[in-house]
Amino acid sequence: MLTRAPKGTRDILPAEIGRWQHVERLFAETCRRFGYAEIRVPTFEHTELFQRGVGDTTDIVQKEMYTFPDKAGRSLSLRPEGTAGVVRSYIENGMASLPAPVKLFYMLTAFRYENVQKGRYREFHQFGVEAFGAAGPEVDAEIIGLLAAFFRSLGLRQTSLRINSIGCPDCRTAYHGILRDYLEPRLEGLCRDCRNRFDRNPLRILDCKEERCRLATAGAPALLDHLDPPCRDHFDRLRDALSSLDIAYTIDKGIVRGLDYYTRTVFEFVSDHVGTQGTICGGGRYDGLVEACGGAPTPGMGFGLGVERLLMHLDAQGVPLPVNPGPDLYLAPAGDGARPAAARLAQGLRERGVSVETDLCGRSLKAQMKYAGKIGARRTVVLGDDELASGRVRIRDMATGAEEEAGLDELAGSDVLAALLVAP
Ligand code: HAM
Numbered sequence: 001m002l003t004r005a006p007k008g009t010r011d012i013l014p015a016e017i018g019r020w021q022h023v024e025r026l027f028a029e030t031c032r033r034f035g036y037a038e039i040r041v042p043t044f045e046h047t048e049l050f051q052r053g054v055g056d057t058t059d060i061v062q063k064e065m066y067t068f069p070d071k072a073g074r075s076l077s078l079r080p081e082g083t084a085g086v087v088r089s090y091i092e093n094g095m096a097s098l099p100a101p102v103k104l105f106y107m108l109t110a111f112r113y114e115n116v117q118k119g120r121y122r123e124f125h126q127f128g129v130e131a132f133g134a135a136g137p138e139v140d141a142e143i144i145g146l147l148a149a150f151f152r153s154l155g156l157r158q159t160s161l162r163i164n165s166i167g168c169p170d171c172r173t174a175y176h177g178i179l180r181d182y183l184e185p186r187l188e189g190l191c192r193d194c195r196n197r198f199d200r201n202p203l204r205i206l207d208c209k210e211e212r213c214r215l216a217t218a219g220a221p222a223l224l225d226h227l228d229p230p231c232r233d234h235f236d237r238l239r240d241a242l243s244s245l246d247i248a249y250t251i252d253k254g255i256v257r258g259l260d261y262y263t264r265t266v267f268e269f270v271s272d273h274v275g276t277q278g279t280i281c282g283g284g285r286y287d288g289l290v291e292a293c294g295g296a297p298t299p300g301m302g303f304g305l306g307v308e309r310l311l312m313h314l315d316a317q318g319v320p321l322p323v324n325p326g327p328d329l330y331l332a333p334a335g336d337g338a339r340p341a342a343a344r345l346a347q348g349l350r351e352r353g354v355s356v357e358t359d360l361c362g363r364s365l366k367a368q369m370k371y372a373g374k375i376g377a378r379r380t381v382v383l384g385d386d387e388l389a390s391g392r393v394r395i396r397d398m399a400t401g402a403e404e405e406a407g408l409d410e411l412a413g414s415d416v417l418a419a420l421l422v423a424p
Contacts, residue, residue, distance in 0.1 A: 008114070008122025019311060019321040023154065024107055027127045030150040031105040034142065036129050039104040041085035047075040052292055053084030055260025057201040059209070062193070064112040078111035081259070081304055082128045083286070084293070090132055091295035100133025107307075119277030119309045128283075130302035132290065137234050139301050140265045140285060141241035147269060147281060147303065148247055155319040156310070158272040159280060162252035163242075164224055165235040165264050166203070169288065171228040176202050178221050186216040206256045222253035234264050261286040265301065271313045280313060281305035326376025327355040329395075332368040334384030342383045345411070373398065381411070 005011060012020055028038065047067050054060050066078040079085050086104060089095075095102050107127050114120055129146065131139050144161065151159060167175065179202045187195060191210045198205065206217050227235065242249055249267075257266050266284035283303025290298035314321060329349065333342035339359070346356045357377060359368050365382065372380050380396045387393045393411060394403045 006122070008116040010121065010123075014324060016323075018324040020307070022322050023307065023310060024127075026153050027107065027150055028105070030146060030153060031129060034103070034129075034146045034149075036103040036105040036131075036146075039086060039089065039106050041079075041082070041089050041106065041108070043109070044076045044078050045085050045088060047077040049084050049088055049293065050077055050080060053087060053261060053289060054080065055201070055204075057197055057204050058258055058260055059193075059207075060112060060258060064114055066111050066113060079108070080112045081110050082106050082108050082126055083130060083259075083261070083289070083302060083304070086128075086130045086302075087289055087293050087295075087300070090130075090298075091290060091293060095132065096296055096298060101139060102132040103129065104131075105129040110304075117277070119306070119312055121308060125307035126304045127307060128302055128304040130300060132298050132300050134301070135287065135299035137238035137241050137265065140238050140267075141245060141247070143283070143301055143303060144242065144247060144267060145245050147305070148245075151269075154310075154314065155317075156314055157317055159269045159313070160272060161242075161247065161249040161267060161269055162255055163238070163249050163265065163267045164252055164255040165227055165231060165238075166223050166256055166262055166266055166284075167227045167231040168263050171226060171231055172203065172223070174228075175221075175223050175226045178226060179203070179205075182220050183216070189213075189216045201260070203256055204260075206254070207258050223256070224251070224253045231264055238265055257282060257284060261289040261292070263287045267303075269305075271309075271316075273313065273316050277309055277312070279306075280309045326378060327357045328378055329354055329356045330368070330372035330375070330377035330380045331356055331358040332365060332372065332380060332382045333359055334365045334382050334387075337385060338383045338388060341388055345383065345408070349411070 031038070047065070050065060051061055056062070060080045065080050068076060070076055086106065090102065105128065107125070109123055110126050111123050113122055116122060129143060131143060166172065180198065183190070183198060183202060183205065187198060190198070190205065190213050191208065194205045194208050194210070194213050203223070205213060206220060208214065224235075252268075255266050255268055262284040264285045264287065267282070268279050269281040271278045271280055281303055283301070285299065285301045287299040289300055290296070311321075331342050331346050333339045342358050346358045349356045357372070357375060363371060369380065378398055380398060381393045383393060387408070391408045392405055393408055394405050395411070396403050
């Protein structure tokens with residue numbers, strides 16, 4: 001128990017951190033280019049925020065939230081996603097007074113008590129963006145374009161974009177009647193949750209993971225076929241905007257998303273390697289959410305991307321990802337007399353930007369060289385009595401075996417440092 005992480009959580013070990021940092025760097029860089037600024041929000045919020053925001057008829061709120069009372073008896077929940085917290089922060093910090101659109105991105109952990117399987121965890125990582133204050137489909141297309149650019153820069157292939165529209169509350173009210181007519185004769189076949197959802201929020205039934213509910217809803221009328229004219233126009237213009245960006249998509253009338261806040265555009269990027277965890281990323285428009293959480297009516301649009309799933313699909317496609325690089329230099333003191341000088345030199349080089357390792361375990365010179373190989377040091381320098389007396393050292397390239405002589409002063413000087421820093 002003590003030596004086992006809780007089910008559904010996992011460590012990201014130093015051996016894999018290079019991959020994570022690579023995707024984080026690329027995502028942040030892509031967001032910067034598209035004009036998104038980073039926001040960091042708390043790990044937990046008042047439970048009510050998620051009940052109102054994500055929706056209290058969703059699986060996430062009904063079954064998957066980590067909810068607990070704090071010592072003062074407030075009900076708090078670990079965030080099951082990023083949007084609700086960002087919306088709360090947008091309102092609380094008066095971001096409505098900033099020039100619109102307000103474009104934010106985040107990289108965060110989220111928590112859901114789910115059935116654990118490959119690509120489905122209880123603590124997982126999401127990248128996401130949220131844009132506030134732009135109602136037109138241009139921002140929807142720009143956000144999808146951001147994802148396409150991110151995937152391209154990563155080398156991710158074989159993902160399909162699926163889009164749909166679930167309309168506004170007006171078309172949804174009309175559609176709920178049509179859906180109830182369809183579902184009523186099938187009600188007995190639905191799970192207990194869905195029978196409860198029938199009156200409160202029948203759209204949720206279309207998103208139920210239970211096999212019998214999926215079967216019962218397979219032929220249900222689609223909301224996309226019942227949009228009012230403004231929502232239809234919004235969707236048609238989104239399609240035009242995607243086409244002019246040369247972004248391929250398919251229309252999937254079955255996408256309703258598992259969160260209640262969506263209006264109009266919804267979309268998912270799905271890996272072509274079919275499997276239950278194929279959805280790498282999902283998002284859409286939420287024009288009523290800011291108001292529902294206590295702010296002024298403000299349109300919004302964004303997505304959340306599962307980082308574990310992204311890495312899983314990059315691996316499945318054999319896309320090479322960087323591993324942790326070894327140090328630029330291993331500095332080996334030969335004999336105890338050289339240790340203080342080696343430590344001093346290492347400190348100086350590190351302060352100038354070179355990554356340096358030196359001996360901390362009292363190893364022999366031979367063992368140090370073995371160690372330098374194991375940690376992937378790119379170069380080695382031996383520092384012994386001779387080197388200290390002559391003031392000259394030999395820099396050995398570990399890949400080629402080539403050696404280059406340099407003065408000790410020179411080693412700490414800019415030319416040699418520059419060479420170390422730019423070396424492949
Ligand atoms: P979501 O579809 O619930 O949307 O989650 C987004 C992505 O997070 C999923 O496509 C999936 O890759 C990943 N994900 C979800 N649950 C898990 C899990 N248990 N384990 C691993 N990965 C998971 C949202 O969260 C919305 N906030 C997205 C959004 C932002 N819509 C508008 N703005």
